[in-house]
Every structure is written in structure tokens, then in C-alpha cells.
Amino acid sequence: MLDRGSRRFGTGLSFVTFGVGGTLLSVTLFPFLRLISPDRMIAQRRINSAMRRVMGLFIWFMRSLGLLTYELHGLERLARPGQLIVANHPTLIDVVFLVWLTPDAGCVVKRALWRNPALRWPVIWAGYIPNTEGAQLVQDCARVLKGGRSLLVFPEGTRSVPGKPLALKRGAAQVALASGADVLPVTIVCDVPFLTKGSHWYRVPARRPHFTITVGQPIPAGRYMGENQPNSIVARHLTTQLAAHFSRGIESVLRASAGVLVTNPPEAHSASL
């Protein structure tokens, strides 16, 4: 396994590759795909499938450099269209994983991208939605789902704060209510703090990080829409349910990996540093 210094270098290299590669593709491949497509929908499909490949390539790149490992569970459930896919958000590269793994989905991403001269057009062509706030965002999201396309949302709104309980905003639940879509929870666990909120990319962990991504069972719309309650209450219940689902999932993965560490004391020691 690579030592910490090499992984720090590799992580830096990955970031530069992602930044430079992403910018280059944004002024070459993506505009090209837009140009050769007769209409917006065909362009959207092509650009999405190109983005998936690029994201997959990037994960492959990081794995090949020995920067991370991963395991994936229940991926087949991502394939059904028109689902509201909600995931917790521990690291910077969660969206890279999920865009790669989801066949065709819109995605709510940082609104700052709309001010980036290179990335602005690709995110528009891909049919992504800026994370503005309030009723407008909920309507924009619901429109995607009603159109039959899946939508990927991180209900925390930003990356999790390490060591704190998950703080989910209720916007995702409001989108579910506004669209009547089934909700598919995806739990992302990284066994050591890596690319977390507020930490610098070069603070690589002592041990190579391992991602466990688990696609849960869908929560059918009928289960929450049936409640004869105002939206404000149903949104609260659904959000609480999702938070509990993520917390349980994270805990059980971490407990299992802690069990592995106990049998391997030197690693357990270095991980606690």
C-alpha cells in the first residue's frame, strides 16, 4: 500500500487532473456533443452519458493510483427512472461516484458552477439544477421527476460535519411531496475522514480510505403521501426517517470495519492518530 506522502501527492495529482480535464472537456467534448445533437434532449442524454464515463474514469484513476478502494451494493436499484435519489454527503467526491453509478439522472449542484465560464454550459446542457433556495428549487426539482427522469440530491445541502449528527434539510422531502416520486436512499460511508468539509485535500488519512456505497430499498411515494397531514408535518417525518436510515447505515458499516481493525492492531493504532 502506498505511504501517506505518495497518497498526498496522488490526491493532489487527481485534483489537478480533474480540474484541468474537466475544463478541457467543457470547451471541447461537451460543446461538440451539443453541436452535433439535433435537439436539447438528445444533447442532454449524450452529455450525461459522457459525464458518467468521465466520472467513472476519474474513480478508476484514483483507485489505480492506490488512493482509495470501494465496494458497491444494490446498484441495480439506481436504474429505475423517475426516482428521487437522496444520499448523505461525507466527502468531496460523493457526487463523482453517484453520477458515475446512476444511468440517467439530473442533479442538484452548487449554484457557483453557473458563474464558472467553463462549467456553466455543460451543467446547463446536462439538465442540472442550481441549489438555489425555497419554493423555486422545489418546483424545478419536481419538474425533472415528473418528466420521468431521476434526480440526485444531497439533502444535507453541503458535506457532513465530521463527528456531528447528520443535519438534513427538509427540501428533499418537499421535493418528494411535490413530485410524488419514490425516494431511493443511498448511504455513503468512508471509513476514515477523507476530503471532508473544512479539511484541506492534502490532509490525507493515515490509512487508505475505503468507500462503502449502499443503495437502500426505495420508499414508495404511497407510504408517505398517504398520511393525512399537512406537507410541513409529512416533510418532517420523511426527513427524520431518512436521517435515521443514513445514521443506521453509517453505523453498521463503521462497526463492521472497526471489527476488522481489531484483528489488525497496528492499523487500528495508526487510524486513531
Next chain:
Amino acid sequence: MAPAFQQLESMRSEQEIFGQVRRVLIDLFELPPEKVVLDANLYTDLDIDSLDAIDLILELKQITGRKVQPEQFRHVRTVGDVVVAVRDLMQDETAA
């Protein structure tokens, strides 16, 4: 009407409005009653978000029986602010 009496009257109605607003907040957002006090901040203390605020305004429309413009609630931060906003709405109504 004597000023003292007028004051008493408006205090009483404010108390009534607070009771109604409190009821709405508890029912709409499943809040523990003891947290719904006049100086509680809707957003930070009571965890009400911008979408909840729209639901709240719709519900207050029912109570006051008046058209409520969201702008009238732009500066509302606390439960007390809601009570004042509703009282102003109802006074407009009596004046009209």
C-alpha cells in the same frame, strides 16, 4: 373610548392572536408547546424553513380571512413579530 381601556382592549386581542398563532405553529410544525414563546426566533429556535414559512402564511390567511401578502411577513423573525403582523392585518380589516 378611554385610552386606558383601548390599551387593555388591544392587549387582550394580542393575547388572543398569540394563542391562535401558537396553536397554528404547534399543529403545523409539531413544535413542543413550551418552545413557542413570543421571543422565539422562527428560523433558529423553531427550525422553520422558507417552505414552512409559506405554509404558515397560508394558514394565517385562513385565520385572518384576509389576503396575506408574503411581503408583509418579510421582516418577521420571531413569534412576537408574527403576532404583530397578524394584528396589523386585522386592524386594517376593521378600518376598511
